[in-house]
Amino acid sequence: MYTAEIAREFTFEAAHHLPNVPEGHKCGRLHGHSYRVAIRVAGTVGEETGWVQDFGDLKSAWAPLDERLDHRYLNEVDGLDNPTSEHLAVWIWNELIAELPGLSEVRVKETCTSEIRYVGGGSHV
Numbered sequence: 409m410y411t412a413e414i415a416r417e418f419t420f421e422a423a424h425h426l427p428n429v430p431e432g433h434k435c436g437r438l439h440g441h442s443y444r445v446a447i448r449v450a451g452t453v454g455e456e457t458g459w460v461q462d463f464g465d466l467k468s469a470w471a472p473l474d475e476r477l478d479h480r481y482l483n484e485v486d487g488l489d490n491p492t493s494e495h496l497a498v499w500i501w502n503e504l505i506a507e508l509p510g511l512s513e514v515r516v517k518e519t520c521t522s523e524i525r526y527v528g529g530g531s532h533v
């Protein structure tokens with residue numbers, strides 16, 4: 409018996425602006441990103457199954473979120489009025505945790521060079 413982590417990556421396209429940045433900050437203007445999201449699930453590798461969880465479960469859990477995020481204006485999505493990558497990662501975590509109780513990490517990349525990683529916990533909105 410041993411534990412492992414599985415991960416799956418997803419992409420979606422969306423527009424946003426950041427309402428709370430200082431005046432003149434480029435991110436205050438409407439713009440878009442090709443977002444990349446990675447979700448990880450940790451658990452015991454089943455003796456019979458040989459896996460932590462079916463990769464397909466991660467895909468199924470993500471599907472309704474893709475519907476709510478892809479080609480959307482994120483500021484209009486309920487709970488994402490200030491859609492920083494950090495807030496988006498927490499939002500994704502909160503949406504997935506019931507479906508994926510082993511969720512261990514959500515990563516969000518809005519550009520090739522920037523990434524945020526959320527592992528749950530803390531107090532947040």
Ligand SMILES: Nc1nc2c(c(=O)[nH]1)N=C([C@H](O)[C@H](O)COP(=O)(O)OP(=O)(O)OP(=O)(O)O)CN2
Nearest residue numbers: 426435439441491492493494518519520521522524
């Ligand atoms: N900690 C965070 N910082 C920034 C966020 C964020 O969500 N969390 N978001 C932004 C903007 O969304 C911006 O679009 C991305 O900015 P940046 O990483 O600077 O992207 P660029 O590709 O424009 O950067 P280059 O300098 O051109 O490579 C800003 N900060």
Ligand SMILES: [Zn+2]
Nearest residue numbers: 435439441518
């Ligand atoms: Zn942006």
